[in-house]
Amino acid sequence: MKVNSPLQIYKYLPQTNCGECGEATCMAFASHLLDRSKKVADCPPLLDDKYKKKYLELSELLAPEIREVIAGVGETAVKIGGDDVLYRHQLTFFNPTVLAYDVTDTMSEEELVDRVKRISGFKKFYVGSFLKLNMVAVRSTSNDPERFKRAVKKVSETTTLPLILCSFNPDVLAAGLEVSADKKPILYAATKENWQQVSELALKERTPVVLFSPGDLDELKTLAVSFREMGIEDLILDPGTYPRGEQLKTTFQNFLKIRRAGIKEGQKDIAYPLMATPITAWMVNEDPIRASYWETVLASVFTVRYGDVMIMHSIEPYALIPEVLIRETIYTDPRTPVRVDPGVYEVGNPTKDSPVIVTTNFALTYYTVESDLSSNDIDCYLATVDTDGIGVEASVAGGQLTAAKIKETFDNAGFDFKEKTSHNTVILPGLAARLQGDVEDVTGLNVKIGPPDSGRIPGWMETNWPPK
Amino acid sequence: MVKKLKINDVIELLKDADVEALEGVTFEGDIELEIEETTGIDSLFAYTLGEETAKIGLYLLNLARSIGYPVDQIARIQAQPPTPSAPKLSKLIESKFTVGTIDEWKTPIEEVTLGATSSDGGTRGHTITLGGERALPYYFDAPMPNRNYVTIDVFDMPISMAKTVKSNYEDVMEDAGEWAKKVVNEFDADMVTIHLISTDPLIKDTPAVEASKTVEEVLQAVDVPIVIGGSGNPAKDPEVLERAAEVAEGERCLIASANLNMDYERIAAAANKYGHVVLAWTQLEINAQKELNRKLMKQCGVDRDRIVVDPTTAALGYGLDYAYTNMERIRLAGLIGDEELNFPMSSGTTNAWGAREAWMVSSPLKEDSDWGPREYRGPIWEIVTGLTLALGGNDLFMMMHPGAVKVLKEITQTLFGSIKTDETNLSNWVAEVLA
């Protein structure tokens, strides 16, 4: 982004404060453009012909430093790259690292279909939604165009996830593209050997293409400059992910160098998204658990430092769960408040005999507790106390979760225990056990202490509910 | 879905709408527009269409909008000339890649040595030096002078811990000395942390004098530098740590910890008097960290080379985003000259085991995909938590699972540059990965 104050942006807006963008003023809209929470096209008047020049200029000024590349089509399409900063606290990182998992064209059809289904079916609940995997990388291990074509066809019949077509043989890539071009797959990869044929494929089908030049940044830049000259701009750079030793150290530094050149030094020639291939861990580790661990380690390193899309192999839960969570960690917007509205919520269809459970309004806490309850079909009332978005343990320690606050939550919601319950009882989190006496005194309710982790509420209910 | 429309088709579409402006307009050639149904019209429009085509495109868009064509759902319009106008290349355009180093990183991180050998009045076999960085970890701007180190937790009484961890320690939990030996001899710990947890009034309320005997035991059992931890009880810790510092006089231990809501002056005074290093612990708050460090230096007279900071570790999925960014900001601030923050950092990486993904048998959520065996989830949780912080600038890791220690050491030392292996040839990895 070439601007750093809303004032610079304001100059390009219609300045009528018409409010169509949903903001009260053009200046307010300008600050949203700056923090990238709104897009230029969200100002309808600016789309008018008379502002065409300003629209185009502003779009150019606001374009992210690192190019954003789109692969796939429809709902599962992925955005890759598009970052503006080197550290997340400077703004936030955009477009979470796209995670692709491989299949090969030498797998049996049954094996292939099963694996694709596992990849596209994987989900892990986190703060109110499910984390998922994004792409399937089809590797040609046969080097046979016909076989590759069949595999690609089968994969795209089985899943709507976008594909990465992987081969260094342009004939193989061409065959795969024949049956998948309309799905806008990524071509992996153009190299200094095959660049002429691969560039033709990319031009013809207008698909994003990865440039691969292991360990040689001059060559990688040479490819990038040449492809751009040929009119191909949806580029992704793979400087090679060496799986161990000094080569891995160099790989890490190559990622830093390319991203620094792109963002800090504004070198447009190299300001493209980066691909890492932690899957190479499998080239140097025989034992599958060790390979899977090492692959997850590499995936974590390159999620933290600038990998925008990655190809992996292991779909073991102990690899996938940390991979999707480290991605959340790095891409969570540090600017958004992580809290939910306080109140007394119904989970399922509570009756007079259902439990009343107390928790805090820290989003992570609330969603964890709520999903533990609803997924186990526990009908109940969930009282969410306004602790300024702090979790249970820290808010007990910091004084935001108190007996008075708990009472206030029920009072504000007009929740009358006599009318709504047959038991006059609340359940406190195990980590808030020390509030028990206070809550009894202040509310006059019976207080039961639940387990420390809400995941254990179902088991705890078996012996502790209904209260005797 | 992508819709391909030729400009002439658009004109055809618009014809019935009786759009005056189009009358008499003819287009040379046939430009193809690719319309993708997502959101908003973006800047690519400008790049890819070129000025002239862009004009036409925008113009048509506005026309289309005026007759109700759903252009507001259109994300990108890209011109697709039938024959690419860009030149075909017969050979690559040779280019050189260059990038600079960061000038602003002028202030090195303090170097802090832990442990003292006989020549310095201690009994340790060797010392360990933390810090000294002049760049973010493993960056190419300046070599990293000291590697990362791991200290493994030992407790002065059996405690409850995740099953996957516990299975490694069941035979030594009753004896801190044996426990310490095991982590050094079998699990490759660089250091040992002895946590005097039993001193907590709510646990066993072990008197400080008695607890300090455990410290002596550990010092005799192993000759690596040690960390001495209290129970975390702010009222009792000063007394416990004071006494422990006294029995470990001259060993240059890391005293864990001083924090703002306790009598940190007593901890600092004990460390000064008996020759130790202070761990300054705050909870995910950069300003609190500055305040504590300032107080330790100015008010308590602790030397700069006797401070290590612990800005708090939260587990992967449970606040690691705060912990990571907090550390990275502290490190960056230190490097550009904030002398209240340029100290080596330590992480209570074992906090990772608090995450349910690390220890629960299976997901409490029916909708989740299968979580698989927890024996593999726990260690990787500890590894990824530590590794993320390593990348943010953390120097010393307090850990528990031997497998996690092994892998974390391997990756941090690889990035540090001290692990040499055979070279790998990636030129045909796509076909060569056998898995």
Ligand code: B12
């Ligand atoms: C992240 C964190 C913070 C963040 C909080 C971010 C936030 N929005 O909450 C910040 C930096 C702000 C913070 C500050 C402080 N923190 Co803090 N913090 C943590 C940390 C690292 C993780 C906590 C967390 O997010 N857990 C995850 C959430 C989901 O857990 P949860 O809310 O408890 O919910 C679970 C259970 O309680 C249960 N549950 C929830 N509701 C219900 C309901 C029922 C009925 C049941 C049965 C169960 C149940 O299930 C949930 C899922 O497992 C912990 C250490 C750790 N545990 O790793 C320290 C920790 C909680 N903090 C601590 C302290 C002391 C503080 C401070 C007081 C420090 C200070 N001196 O300033 C401040 C207080 C700030 C305030 N209250 O204003 C201590 C608390 C010690 C204690 N037991 O009293 C801890 C344990 C660290 C430590 N070892 O000392 N902290």
Ligand code: SF4
């Ligand atoms: S829609 Fe555009 S012109 Fe109207 S207030 Fe928003 S920014 Fe200003």
